[in-house]
Amino acid sequence: MQSWRNAFQKRLSQEVSTAGVTLARFLYASPLAALYLYLLYRFIPAPSPPLSFDFARLILLASLAQIAATALMIMLFRLRNYAIGVGLAKSEAVIAAGLGAVFFSAPLSWVAWSGVLVGALAVWLLSNPGPLRSISWKTLLIGLSSGLCFALTVLWVREASLMLGLPFLISAAWVLLSVILTQTLILLAWILLREPHTLKALWFRPKLTLAISFFSALGSVGWFTAMSLESVALVKTLGQIEVLFTLLISAQWFRERLxxxxxxxxxxIVLGALLVILA
Known part of the structure; x- marks a missing residue:
């Protein structure tokens, strides 16, 4: 789901601003997330969520971090091709593992640190299209920044989900709806103030905008639910399978040659992810 969302975002980024492409990810996702939560309550008996200031703070932090991560990834699409942009953004897995070890009392074994180093080498290779000595620092910094923001997003999402103490499907759905609504309001306010013409551009591209929101919502249901069950490092490293789908889409749809x-x-990057999982 996420690979297709990224592919449609790349196509829209050729016609709409970065803020507009980022908004497309959330614009129609809120009704889908609300419908999903409603259906869950029809089949799973559960109380209302115990909302608090700490929960709201985590939702706001996760929302802002994911907006920044998405915007940075769209900038990567414009710097390099689709597969490489996503590959660089996938540094989030090793960054999340490192942050978990330092701030969430989850120390890594030598096998896990091997995965981190392999992932770092992969990011370095992807950021450097020319000879070894001519590294593209701009691509590298944007890619790592995107990965960092994505890693912070999932760490805060997991904390918010665990805070609710509800059945994992319900907790994940509440967090998903809260994050998407927050992101939509923030981006709408920004675009209305800074570039109102972008809303018109999205309005005239309804199928592409709806496709981005649809695949984004489905992908987020998977991410948020998995992170309610397992640690972020395991979820994000397993999610590296997305890179393989990305390669297929890049070659078959965009006709890009790697x-x-x-x-x-x-x-x-995939090898680094596997090493982290094995650890």
Whole structure:
């Protein structure tokens, strides 16, 4: 789901501003998330969520971090091709593992740190299209920043979900709806103030905008639910399977050709993820 969402975002980014493409991710996702939560309550008896200031703070932090991560990833699409942009943003897995070890009392074994180092090498390869000595620092910094923001998003999402203490499906659905609504309001306010013409641009591209929101909502249901069950490092590293789908979409839909160096880099990202899971 996420691979297709990213593919549609790349296509929309050729016609709409970064803020507009980011808004497309959330614009129609709120009704889908609300419908999903309603259906869950029809089949799973559960009380209303115990909302608090701490929960609201985590939702706001996660919302802002994901908006920033998405905007940075769209900037990557404009710097390099689709597969490489997503590959760089996938540094979130190793960043999340490192942050979990430092701030969430989850120390890593030597196998896990090997995965972190392999992932770092992969990001370095992906950011450097030319000779080894001519690294693209701009691509590297944007990619790592996107990965960092995505990692912070999932860490805060997991904390918010566990805070509710409800059945994991219900907790994940409440967090998902809260985050999407917050993001939609923030982005709508920003666009209305800074670039109102962007709303018109999205209005005239309804199918593409709806497709982005639809696949984003389905992908987020998977992410948020999984993070209510398992640690962020495990969820995000397993989610690296997205890179393989991305390669297929990149080759078949966008007709983009990857250099051997790019394939090695994306392959190393998957290897780094597997090492973290094995650890």
């Amino acid at each position: 250099k051997p160096r790019d394939v090695w880099g994306i392959g190393l």
